[in-house]
Amino acid sequence: MDNTTYIALSRIDVLTRALDVTANNLANANTDGYKATRQLFSEYLVHQNDVHTPAGEKDETYTQDKATYQDHLQGALRQTGNPTDFAINGEGYFTVRTTQGIRLTRNGQFHRRLDGTVVDGSGNPILDNNGRNLVLQQQDDVLSVASDGTISTENGMVGTIGLVTVDNLQTLVPEGNYLLRPTARTHAVARPEIRQGMLESSNVNPVSETTKLVEIQRDYDLTFQLLQTESTRNMNAIDKITAEPMS
Structure with missing residues (x-):
């Protein structure tokens, strides 16, 4: 897999976890005393040693689900x-x-x-x-x-x-x-x-969590489409290379 695929997979992994957390918050919107769970995201850079990489573009950014925590804000x-x-x-x-x-x-x-x-x-x-x-x-x-x-x-x-x-x-x-x-x-x-x-009451805001759920799903779909596009591009490149006669 190339670097684009790795970056997209790191994003999908985080979005999958975000989907689970947000869905669980929504499921407990009517649970008395429930405290919403939140995620901590971070980005980490991977330095590329490829000498052909253009100057200023030697780092790749990946998404990381660092941790989850509880929002202890009082409910109504x-x-x-x-x-x-x-x-x-x-x-x-x-x-x-x-x-x-x-x-x-x-x-x-x-x-x-x-x-x-x-x-x-x-x-x-x-x-x-x-x-x-x-x-x-x-x-x-x-x-x-x-x-x-x-x-x-x-x-x-x-x-x-x-x-x-x-x-x-x-x-x-x-x-x-x-x-x-x-x-x-x-x-x-x-x-x-x-x-x-x-x-x-639970401190979950159903409207806010529903909006977040839609945004996560949209982001997930776009990232998955990117993976599919990259997969198709790689397969086409392999087919082209294998089809070329050897000199």
Whole structure:
């Protein structure tokens, strides 16, 4: 393959990954607490040692998908009226206990099991500020959550929802559509702000992501056409050479 083909293939590889990332964002546009994934692109130069290369054109530029990262911009808060729906306004994450260990989430759609344990949609218990499962008594009926996370019922105070964060949000590893695995030490949020009866929507903008998806597909098609043109040109050149009589 010639250099044009290599450059085009590097571009197609990046566009394929971009297509997957953007499609996944769109698929989770309605997932509460979901944070959009973004890509980091870079270009790298390859120096050509061919002495016949014109001056100033001895470097070739290739496209590289360097990494992906999460956009932790807060999503819009919407009213639900459900007393066990909680939205975080500002920094912080709920802590839940999974079978794989402690995980963080911004998805505050919880419910109470028959034994009183407050769990997320996958059955993972939410933890209080002391790292214990948050459990309500069966006789507790009226649930009230203050902005600092303090939970009270008609029978008195039950506990406090624990909100934690990390110094570098990019050290959080996504697991599934709404869970994050902390790889660095977590610490309590200094000024937690929880809104009861509300949920944080995904921070994905469907219109923006759809536009991006169309642009990626168009770019992919054009690059693929370039590959096909180069392939045809190379085949024609080979046919011409093989057809010429040897002197």
